[in-house]
Amino acid sequence: MNETIERAPLDEKVISRLREIFGVERLLTSQTDMMTYSYDASFETQLNPQKPQVAVIALSTHEVSECVKLANEYKVPLYPRGAATGQTGGAVSTKGGIMLDLSRMNRILEIDHQNMQAIIEPGVIQNDLNLALKPYGLQFPPDPGSANMCTIGGMVSNNSSGLRAVKYGVTRHYVLGMEVVLPTGDVIVTGGAKSKALKSVSGYDLAHLMIGSEGTLGIVTRLRLKLLPLPVTRGIVLCSFERLESAGEAVNAVFSSGLQPSAIEIMDFNCIKAVNMMKPELNLPVDNEAVLVFEVDGAKEEVTSQVNRLKKVVEKYATHLKFSDEPNECEKLWQARKLVGAAVGLLKPGGFRVYAGEDICVPISRLPETLREIHNIAEKYGIVCGIYGHVGDGNMHTGPVVNSSNEVEMENVQKMVEEIHQLAIRMEGTTTAEHGVGIVRAKYMDVEHGPAMEVMRAIKRTLDPNNILNPGKMALPN
Known part of the structure; x- marks a missing residue:
């Protein structure tokens, strides 16, 4: 527990090319930097940090494209990352490789208030966009609890939602188009290369294929978002x-x-x-x-x-x-x-809240039964747990609280989380409604989706035959 996996050094040719693309200042190789990139907000990465071998900070689509081409040429794993507020290990390395930090691609490029849309880079913070939209009387409705920290690129990758999803829906309902760097390094624009229309049924819906794919099929470098009046x-x-x-x-x-x-x-x-x-x-x-x-x-x-x-x-x-x-x-x-x-962290003196098993969703009719059963599971393992969430669409967040110095509690909370995930499936629900799959919930994907998982894996193999983009996530090829 709490051990990182050491990898063989990257080919010096890869490091040299990365230096050419990003310069010395935005190429990070120190062990301190790598440890920083070893975590997201998940309990899993607290227990098992995952260090990349090098990190780069991108400022443009061109840099992202060149980095992806390099990774594909040398078959080096590449992990896109925003603010790392995710809770499933979706933005950490599982096989070493290159961490691609997109958080400084954070410009609001255009607010087209007449056409009710905005064009942004993926590193824009959700709340920053809404502050910029407020003078126009507009809003980007998806509102996760981490709105002051999370990037919209990350929201798109996980199809995030939030408190007001019961009326306004989730992130995918507000993405009109996007610029995406494919695993080959080629750049495409979905939703119409020059379109500013608010809807279209022209061609395959590639944007919605990318939304929720957690960076396994492409890297989003620009977004065209639908807005609503405040x-x-x-x-x-x-x-x-x-x-x-x-x-x-x-x-x-x-x-x-x-x-x-x-x-x-x-x-x-x-x-x-x-x-x-x-x-x-x-x-x-x-x-x-x-x-x-x-x-x-x-x-x-x-x-x-x-x-x-x-x-x-x-x-x-x-x-x-x-x-x-x-x-x-x-x-x-x-x-x-x-x-x-x-x-909820106050429920146990000296304890801390565990972000695990925190995102299940069940049919509304089975919500009281599920709430009661979660408390039964927590009592079984002697874990203090608070439950809250978006009852309007059946999405609930569990907040187990444990003491990190208590080994029995640390083991029991993991058993509790496993039972909570199994409970969600038994209640005809899902193990994740808005936080994503990552590495934490990958093992439940086949149970939830059945033969459809083979279709997902076939899409992954077709777009990313060298399996360089965010490998080891979502039960896709490792």
């Missing part, structure tokens, strides 16, 4: 439930009433406890098994109406309610959900 206002209804099952019934009742919330988030009793520890003034009711946060958005009159309708529907199931359509008060109510990811 809502005028938002409203929040925060409610508590004595039982997990009542929370699930409330969600179904809201959908059946014809309401379309922009977000529906759940927090279990451990998360409620953690949030109250971090922010006592929020004073969430502690005698309940779950809290739901509903958000609606639109014109002010519409939001006021929806908030009132939500209240009437939910109060039949809930024990406590708070609701508002005033911006400052909404932000206070929304704080509880925003704090959870960090707060």
